[in-house]
Amino acid sequence: MISTTTLFGLSSVILVGLGLFGLIVNPQPLRKILAFNLLGSGVFLLFGVIARRGAGAGLNSDPVPQALVITGLVVAFAATALAVALLLRLFQETGQAITLDTEDPSIHAPARSNDP
C-alpha cells in the first residue's frame, strides 16, 4: 500500500524528470518556459512532502516549507512573466519563431560596420 507522502514524492520526481527533459531537449523557448514551470512545480511538491516527512515529521505541519513554497511560487511566476515578456518582444522584433538551441550567428560576426 503506497502512502500519500510516497505518492506525492513519486509525482514530484516525475514532474522534475519531465521538466528536466523538456528544458534540455525542447528547442522552442515557450516549451522551455513551460518545462521550467513543471520542474519548479516538482520541486515545490517535494517541499510540501518534506514538510510532512522531514524535520516537521510528527508535528501537525511545519510552517516554514509552506511559507517558502509560497515565496517560491511568486518567484517562479515572476520569472515566467519575465521570460514570456522577453519572448513576445523577441517575436515582435524578428517576426518569426526562434529556437534557443543554436545561438544567433550574428553575435559572433564582426560588429556592424559604419566604416567605409
Added chain:
Amino acid sequence: MMQDPSNLLVLALVLPVAGLLLALVVGGRYAGRIALWLMPVGLAIAVMLVVSVIRADDALVYDLGGWMPPLGVALRADGLSAIFILTTVAVIGATGIFARTEFRTLPGQPETRTSLTFWALLLALWGALNLVFLSNDLFSLFVALELLTFSAIPLVCLDGRAGTLAAGLRYLLFALFGSVLYLLGAVLLYGAYGTLDIGLLSGLVRPEPVAWGAAALMTVGLMAKTALFPLHFWLPPAHAGAPAAASAVLSALVIKASLFLIVRLWFDAMPALMNPTAAQVLATLGAAAILFGSVLALRQARLKLLIAYSTVAQIGYLFLIFPLIVRPESGSFAAADLYTELAATVVSTSAWSGGVLQAVSHAFAKAAMFMAAGLIAQSLGHDRIADLSSIGRALPITVLAFALAGMSLMGLPPSGGFAAKWLLLTATIETGQWWWALVILGGGLLTGGYLFRVLAPALFGSRQSVTLRAPVARYREVVVLALALCSVLLGFVRLGAFDLVQIGRLAKAGMGLP
C-alpha cells in the same frame, strides 16, 4: 542608531531598495539623479561596515524582526561580505557616473524607456547583490539570486535588438535552470536537517547521501549562473551585447555573486562535505575555463566578445582556490572526530586571500575594460579589433585604462592581479599541488596573448591620425581610469588588508580553526 553597528546591514539593504521605489514613483527624469545621490551614501555605509567588522573582529549579525533562526531569518556580515559590499558599491558607483549622460532624459525631451529602466535596474541589482552578500539563509539567498537575475537580464537587452533579446532569453532560461537545481538542493537539505540557516547547517550537515546530492545540485546550479566552463555558453553573447555600463556590472559583480554563494556553501554551510576530490573536480573545470576562455578570446574579432571570453577565463582562476584551501592528502572524513580532521584540512590562508583579491581586482579591471571598450565603440562606431590601429592616439586615457586593467588581468606587478597570483602560487606550493601553478602561470601567458592583440595595434599602430565619429567626454575616461587604477593599486595593499577575509568565517569562529 549607530550604537549598534549591525543596523548597517539593514541600511545596506534598505538604501538601494528605497532608491528603487522612489525612482519608480518619480520616473525616469529623476531616476538617475536619485541613484547618483544614493551612491555616496552607500559608499559611506559600506566603509562603515568594513570598519565595524574590523573593529568587532567578528561577524555582525542582525536577526530580522528579532526572530532567531531556525524560525527567523538572520543577516550576517563577515569580512568576506564586507569586502564584496564595498567592491559592489565602488563598481556600481563608477558605473553610475559613467552612464550619467548616456541614460539621461534631456530637459524638454520626452522621457525615454531606458532612462528609467537602466537606473531602476541598477539600483535593484545593487540591492540584490547586497542581499546575496548579507543573507545567512539558503532560501533568502535563493530569492536574492533570483532578484539579481531578474534585474540583470533586462540590462542585457536594454537596446531591444533581436540579438540581445535572444541572448537575454537564453541567459534567463539557463539561469532559471540553475536556480531550480539550487532550490532542489536547498529543499533536500531542509528535509534532512530542518533548517536553512547557514550557521546552523554548518554544525548539522553530515557526510551522507542526501547532503551529497544537495551539495552537488546546488553547486552545479550555481555554476550555471556563474558561467563556469562548460556551462558558459550564455555569457559571451549576453555580456558582449549589453550596453557598456551594464556589461561592466554584469561581468564584474553579477557572476561573482553566485560564486560567492558556492564558497559560502562549501566552506561555511557544509564544511563537513569538503572533499578533496570534489575540490579537484571544481578546479579542473576552472583550468578548462582558463584554457578555453583564453583561446576563444584570442580568436574573437570584436573587442567586447574578447572581453566577455576573458571573463569566462578569469572565472576559472576563482575555482582554483577550492583545492588550494583543502589539502589533498588529508581528505578522509572517516575519522571519528570530524572537526579535528577539518582543522587539519584547512591550511592555506593564502588561497583565501588570493581568491578574494583575484575576485575583487578582476571586478575593477573587468568593469574598466568593458567601459573602455564601450568608449572605443562609441567613438569609432565599431569595435572590430582589426581596426583599432593607433586608437591610443585619439583616446589616450581610455587606452591607458584598458592597458592598466589588462596588467591586472595578466598578473603583472604591482597590480592586484599580481598579488592574487602570488598568493595563489604560494598556496599551490604550501599544499604541494604544483600542477595548479602551471595552470595559473600558463593562463597568464594566454591572457597576455589576447590583450596583446588589442594593445599592440592600439598603442603601436602606424596610423598617424585617427578620426573619431563622436567625441568622448573626459570625465567618462577618468572614471574608467579610476577603476583601472583601483585594480592596479590593490596590489599594494595585499598581505595586510586581506586579513579581513578571515574575520567572522564560520569555520573559524565555530570550530576553533587556526
Added chain:
Amino acid sequence: MISAEMLLLISFATPVALLLACGWRMVRERMPTLFAFAPLPALATALWAVNRPPWVFNEARLHITFVLDMPGAILLGVAALLWSAAGLYASTYLRGHPNLGRFSIYWLLTLTGSLGVFVAADLFTFYLTFALLSLAAYGLVVFDGTPRARRAGIIYLVLALLGEIFLLMGFVLLASAIPGDSLAIRDALATLPTSPWRDPTVALLIAGFGLKMGLVPLHVWLPIAHPAAPMPASAVLSGAIIKAGVIGLIRFLPFDVPLPDWGVALTAVGLLTAFYSVVIGITQPNPKTVLAYSSVSQMGVVAAVLGMGLAAGQSNAVMAATFYSAHHLLAKGALFLAVGVVAATGPRRLWWVLVPAAILALGIGGLPLTGGALAKLAVKPVLGDGRVELLATLSAIGTTLLMLHFLHRLAASASPDPSASAPIGFALSWMLMFVAAIGVPWTLYGVTGIGVYDDVLQPKILWAALWPILIGAGLALGLWRWGRYLPPIPEGDIVVVGQPALRVVVRCEDALERVEGGLRQWPVAGLFMLLLILILGGVMFHGY
C-alpha cells in the same frame, strides 16, 4: 649635504616625474632633450651612496626596499652613463620624428626599470622593476613600425613573458622558503641552500635570468630584437638591459655555499653560449646583428664566471662578473652608437670613427691596455687554470674574430655620400661613450680593489692578452677570403623551429574552438549540467 636616501629617491623620482610630465603635449614634444639628464641623479647615487644601509619604504605593510652594494653601484653607475649618452644620441635621432612622444614614454619607463633592478633589495621591488624594463622595452623594439620590427617585437615579448613566468615561480618558491613575512632578497638567499625546493628554484632563476642575458638556447629573441630597435635603443638594450639578467644571477644565487652541480651546469651553458654565438655571428651581414651575437657570447662568459663561482662557493666571482659586465656594458653601448655614427658618415671622415671603434671592438676580445684586457684579468682567478680557463682563452680568440667581422661589416655600412658627417649629437655621445669605455674600467680596476695597475703592465700578461688577438686576426683573414662559402643563417638561428611550432599551436586552437562551438549548444550544456551533478555527487560518495 643631501643624504644617500634622498639621492636614491631623486634617482627614481626624476624619470618618473618626466614620465608624468609626458601627459602634457607641450612637454612631451620636447622630452628627448631631457633624456641625457634623466639618469644623472642615478649616476650621482652610484658615486656617493655606496654601501649605506638599505633604504626601506615600508608603510602599511608595503615592501619597497633598496640597497646599494658595490656590484649594484658599479652597474648602476655605468648603466646611468650609457643611458645618458644614448639619451643624448636619441634627442638628435628623434628630432622631428612624428612618434617622438611615444618613444619618450617607453624610453623613460625602460630607464626606470633598468636603473631599479640594480638597487632593488626585495623580491617585490626586483620583480616589479624587472617586469617594467622587460615590457617597456617592447615599445622600443617595435618603435620603427616596420614588419621586421613587429615580428621582432612579438618574438621578444613571447620570450620576455616566458622569462617573467620562470622568475615569478622562482620568486614564489624563494618567498615560500623564508620563514615569516619577509620578502628581502637577503633572507631569501640565506634560506635558499636549505630550501626544500632548492633545485627547482635555482633552475627557474637561471632560466629566467639566463633568458634575459641571452644564454643558449633562450637567446633567440636577442639577435632579432636588438637590431630591430632604433639605434639608441639598441645601445641600451644590448648594453644596459641585458645586465638585468647578470644582476639577477648575482643577487639570487648563493655564492657563499658551493652548489657544484648547478655551478658546473651554468658554466657549461655559458661556455656553449660563448662559442655558439661566435659561430653564428660570423655568418651575419648586418653589423648590429653581429654586435647582438657578440653580446650573447660575452654574457656566456659572464655566466661561465658566475658558474665557476657557484660551483666552488667563491664569492669573489661576484665582483669579477660585475666588472666584466660593466666593461661590456660601456663598450657594447659605444659600439652600437658607432654603428649609427658610421651610417651617417662618409668615407672621408670614416677613419675618425673606425679607429676608436676598432680599439673598443678588439678590447672586447681582450686587446692589451684596454678595459677589456682588465676585465679578462679580473675573471682569471675565478676561472682557475684548468680546462675552463683554456676554453675562456679560446673564446677570446672567437670574440676577436667576431669583432673583426663586425668592423668589416661596419666599414661597409658607411654612408655613400663622401662628404657626409654625423650630426653633432651623434658624434658627441659616441665620443663620450668611447672615453667612458676606456677610462671607467681603468678607474674602477684600481678603486674597487679588483686588481693593481702594476700587474697589467707586465710583459707576460700583455703577451697573454695579445696572442689570442693575433690568432683571431689570422682567422679573420681566412674569414674574409673564404667567408662567402659560409651558409646564410637567419637572425635568431634556431627561431626557424618557431614556424612549424606555431602551425601546431594554431591547429590546437582550431580544435579548441570547434569543441567550444559544440559546447555552446543548449542541449549539450544542459546535459553537461546533469553530468556534473552526477560527477560531483559521485566523487563525494567515493571520497567518503
